[in-house]
Amino acid sequence: MKKIIVSGITTLALLTGIVGGIGAGNSVQAAQTTLKFKDVPSTHWAATAINSAVEQGYLKGYTDGTFKPSSPVTKAEMASILSRLSDQPNTPNPATNNFTDIPEWAKSGVSTAIQKGFINPANYKGTLDAKASLKRGEMAVWLTHGLATVDSDYKQALDDVKNTVVPAKEYFTGNLAAADKNAVAVAMGTGLMSVGSDKQFGTDRTTTRAEVAVLIARYATVAKAKPVDFKGLNELRQVGLTGTNLNVITSVFKKTAEFKVPLGNRTYEDVTDDFSKIRNKEIITDTNHADLKVLNWIIVDSSVSNNERSIYYPVFVDEGVRLQSGRYFSFVEFGLNIKSSSMSQLQAGGLLNSATFNPLLSPQSKAFLSYDVPKISDFIEKRVFIIETPVYWADGLLHSKQSPPRAVTLQTKEGPIFSVSYTP
Structure with a gap:
């Protein structure tokens, strides 16, 4: 299993990947913006992750000195961010980027995210809805499919949890879509994602810039571990397989x-x-x-x-x-x-x-x-x-x-x- 390293991006990516405030800068630029966002005080729940993501070149602030941590992230933006996980292995037989609605600036990033296993075009009908805000359920699918590319046992885990009990309110109320369930279970079992204070996983909620900063760091940590290392995931798999x-x-x-x-x-x-x-x-x-x-x-x-x-x-x-x-x-x-x-x-x-x-x-x-x-x-x-x-x-x-x-x-x-x- 390869290690996932959160790294900077090339000059080309720097020039083409800054859209809607999501992009990357070199380490000097990142260091200059660290801890200087007017809307990210040191007490902000994601302050450390945001500063780290900026330092690593994944996100940058706006010209007015803000980061806008609560602003949503689009699918095209998130695909471009995921494409920059430099040591994420490619899938053996990557699908072709046949999406017809990808902005020019994001085409390369989306293609790379597909190659790295995060996005499966077969799950869509020709369009990614690239400019739409990425929702948490779809984020769970992307990230857990990325894990499955890193380690085949994560792929097996996605299958094992098919019949599990998911510890989220949507599951118990019958509002957890089958298309999201397995990914939500694995995301929760590894600690990659969790429910909110209202006990909802929030599959239909948009993903914010602050959450992206946190998720990038968590993904790097989870991808370095084996599925068996997570007790919660072991439970979810066993309940799925045996009851x-x-x-x-x-x-x-x-x-x-x-x-x-x-x-x-x-x-x-x-x-x-x-x-x-x-x-x-x-x-x-x-x-x-x-x-x-x-x-x-x-x-x-x-x-x-x-x-x-x-x-x-x-x-x-x-x-x-x-x-x-x-x-x-x-x-x-x-x-x-x-x-x-x-x-x-x-x-x-x-x-x-x-x-x-x-x-x-x-x-x-x-x-x-x-x-x-x-x-x-x-x-x-x-x-x-x-x-x-x-x-x-x-x-x-x-x-x-x-x-x-x-x-x-x-x-x-x-x-x-x-x-x-x-x-x-």
Whole structure:
């Protein structure tokens, strides 16, 4: 994997690439403008990144002494900036720049950005809409496709997260477009991009000059790392592939020993610790009020340090909340097909006899409510379900140090039995 170095640009690029205040100057010019922007005080959230980007020749200020950090960046401008990542490798078989709407000054930059893997003309219909402001969803696509050119495992990651749970409000409200989802997941999993204070990723929001300065620096850092180095990305990939992040969060749960699994008329060969084998399959319930499927299972360890937290922590758990050692938060997305004409919330809780998989209650944390995650109360009135096929998230606990130890077991109607137990 090649290193990505943020570097200056050639004299030719200097002469042709300054458009709308986005361009480059030599290091002397950059140094002269550093810390002299009237609208970028040292307290500005992106001041360091802006000054660095100017020093490196990616951006420059305006003649009136401003930087205009909140001004949007066009697609043509961003393509030209990305083309200047001098050590970004080219794709093996780069596509042809067949866009018909590229300004003359940006044609070379767009062609180079295509060669470097950031832009795929196949995703467009002959025009880039080059003068339009670049939105964050499309920015995520460009940057993660660039990472996929650097390291094929990033390309694999983009595929692995296809069915993942994305920790952004748009995902839970159904407003995250399929065309953006994989890129948003990888961008968030690597820390390249994140949600705002409103919990939205903001796929339709324009990208500002300040954000571009920050993203260029972050991209250089992420591109030097391997995908496996990012715990958040590991979680997103595992949830995408299996439906759970259990094995990323903790290694103390293993396949339950044969003599501890209630097999009935099954054999131990039916037992698995691979959650994907039971994901989205009908689970045998204790009552016959509803058919039940487990769509996703998220584990959060509240005892670890902040930098070791699950990427899902901010979605489900309030800051400062901690469980006792040996206990994990368990959040389960259930899909029900209610058979009764008036199934109650209490009867939902009786479907499974499990503290870990408990469809009775949804989380009540402020975090959970702020993300607009589907919850059981969205589908009931007077504790009776008013929707026949609700899909919602429920709250549970996973214990690693129970006495006596209990296996966590789910048996499907089709055959596989998922069962794991604490194994020190």
